[in-house]
Amino acid sequence: MTGTPLAAKAQKLGTALAEMTRVAVAFSGGLDSSFLLGAARGELGPGNVLALTAVSPLFPRWELEESRALASTLGVRQVLVEIPWLKEPGLVENGPRRCYHCKRTLFTRLLETARQNGDAVLVDGSNTDDLEDYRPGHEAVRELGVRSPLLEAALCKEEIRALSRRMDLPTQDKQPFACLASRFPYGTPLSQAGLARVERCEDLLRAMGFANYRVRSHGDSARIEVCAEEMPRLLEESLRAKLVRDFKEAGFAYVSVDLEGYRTGSMNETLA
Known part of the structure; x- marks a missing residue:
């Protein structure tokens, strides 16, 4: 080269x-x-x-x-x-x-x-x-x-x-990962409990093998972002039911999927 x-x-x-x-x-x-x-x-x-x-x-x-x-x-x-x-x-x-x-x-x-x-x-x-x-x-x-x-x-x-x-680094295909504060709408105060809840739910998606994901926290609602090609698997009945159950156990009252899919910085979309 x-x-x-x-x-x-x-x-x-x-x-x-x-x-x-x-x-x-x-x-x-x-x-x-x-x-x-x-x-x-x-x-x-x-x-x-x-x-x-x-x-x-x-x-x-x-x-x-x-x-x-x-x-x-x-x-x-x-x-x-x-x-x-x-x-x-x-x-x-x-x-x-x-x-x-x-x-x-x-x-x-x-x-x-x-x-x-x-x-x-x-x-x-x-x-x-x-x-x-x-x-x-x-x-x-x-x-x-x-x-x-x-x-x-x-x-x-x-x-x-x-x-x-x-250089044969193990991170060569690693996807971007912004800090957990980016999962909350601007103006929503950050707390230890809120950050831990998001981390717990994202760990579930990671353990299920999703490559690109975010759990956006809107009060009692969780908005899940995954890539468009991974959405069908996310909505498989057994997996969907487990996610809803586990997210509610983590403290969310409602669990939704963002039809626009995974994207970095989606909370910035509300900025003028």
């Missing part, structure tokens, strides 16, 4: 990482941050790379476990950073600027941890696809001076997938 646009972008990424000498990757275990962690390890060596993983009720436990497994496989030291999410009014109130307050809280804490670990340069997995949706969190990332090497190299998600395949 030497001389191709993708090869040039990969080289630009490698050059940027090499110039940083030592990096701390904001590492969720998703596609983008996993590729960035692998690329940094390959460029700088595992001793000069740190994986910083946020721990909070906004992220499901299975994702934390997957991040730990990958960091171990890559031989990169991982530090789990507790984030006081539910003590931040701008986040708990869940207004349209929630993502800004979320990222500001997250990266402030990660920056502190990076400085305590050899003054590593904090980097995140933002890429060009993130510029296509309403993402006020990027404003906070820029304000705090966090580097986004994938964005600097103009890499999009499909290119990140292609490069992840070359």
Whole structure:
């Protein structure tokens, strides 16, 4: 691939990482941050790379476990950073600027941890696809001076997938997974119990083998999003009955299916 646009972008990424000498990757275990962690390890060596993983009720436990497994496989030291999410009014109130307050809280804490670990340069997995949706969190990332090497190299998600395949990363086909706060309409306050209920219901869909899914919480109602091709299976009598029963046991009074299907950022559709 030497001389191709993708090869040039990969080289630009490698050059940027090499110039940083030592990096701390904001590492969720998703596609983008996993590729960035692998690329940094390959460029700088595992001793000069740190994986910083946020721990909070906004992220499901299975994702934390997957991040730990990958960091171990890559031989990169991982530090789990507790984030006081539910003590931040701008986040708990869940207004349209929630993502800004979320990222500001997250990266402030990660920056502190990076400085305590050899003054590593904090980097995140933002890429060009993130510029296509309403993402006020990027404003906070820029304000705090966090580097986004994938964005600097103009890499999009499909290119990140292609490069992840070359590195044989287990996340190469992993689907996007936004934090659980995105399951609630703007203006609905976040709570530990509400987040746990959504996590429990999404775990059910995951255990049933659905690849792309969201459980949007509207008060006592759950709105399930799955891809159009997976809807027939979702509506099979035995599976449908089990979901209704389990969702109600989790605390929802009503269970519905969104006929528009799975899509990222559907709660942003209500914004002007």
